[in-house]
Amino acid sequence: MTRVSWQAKQLTVGELSERSGVPASALRFYERQGLIHSHRTAGNQRRYTRDSLRRVAFIRVSQRVGIPLAMIREVLGLLPEERTPTRADWARVSQCWRDDLNTRIKQLEQLRDRLTDCIGCGCLSIDICTLANPEDALGEQGPGPRRLKA
Amino acid sequence: MTRVSWQAKQLTVGELSERSGVPASALRFYERQGLIHSHRTAGNQRRYTRDSLRRVAFIRVSQRVGIPLAMIREVLGLLPEERTPTRADWARVSQCWRDDLNTRIKQLEQLRDRLTDCIGCGCLSIDICTLANPEDALGEQGPGPRRLKA
């Protein structure tokens, strides 16, 4: 049981892909975007440490919440470099989404509660209705697709 | 007060844009995509009837909920042709999003409740965690950007 010989198995792209359910092309893309990292074998092939699994999982979960990759990259940047992140690290990072998540939930609930009223009652005539004029809450953010704003 | 002379004022793109807060370019885009309709003056300029305001409002609200335009177009197709939609019509149509909205809210709540647990406790090691493997609920839908799935 020598320390050195027992290295946690490094994963190839294919393996990480299969384990995470994320296509290898997407993994390479995430890497180009700086969301995950790998080191290379002598033959220039990617090898991932096991915590990449958790990073990838975090990415997908975050995307489900509707967070764009750029923002995910930012909070992933909060994880310690050169040290395998602990549970506390992950908890701290995932805490980042809680407020966002709560805000989103509240917005959707408001929307649900007002949708029928608003559209049904005729106040969806713009100008008045906060549903149709949410600029205050959302603000302009420049061009490009906007996922949860619009 | 002749019937014919009193026509509800038709809106130009610029007016509809200003009233709705939606850029004229977007309105033309929606029209190309079949989400709104106009008729033309002799000089080929667009004129919108007033209920376009409500259509546009509905589109924006729906987008806020995260519905893609294609789906919005479909439910707008449920509105009566050649008759100004009544409140009941609108209510019926907006009913379409309620289930979706409730589902989304439930998913987000679940996500919020499990996020810290899951990531914090280490079960975000994929394979096991329903957060990271939501295929059952979401399913594959082909290529391209996926907004709320991912």
Add this chain to the structure above:
DNA sequence: CCCGGACCTGAACCAATGTTCAGGTCCGGG
């Protein structure tokens, strides 16, 4: 009747999020 501002069209472009492909390299089991 004229002029400037609003409007028209089609094409090109943007950004996010990936996928696909061509052409070439690596690696491990027999």
Add this chain to the structure above:
DNA sequence: CCCGGACCTGAACATTGGTTCAGGTCCGGG
């Protein structure tokens, strides 16, 4: 040592939801 499957890169393409631009037309107030 060899072969087929996995991997590499860079470029091109896809999709959603628009914006911007060039080049030309319309329309209404003076």
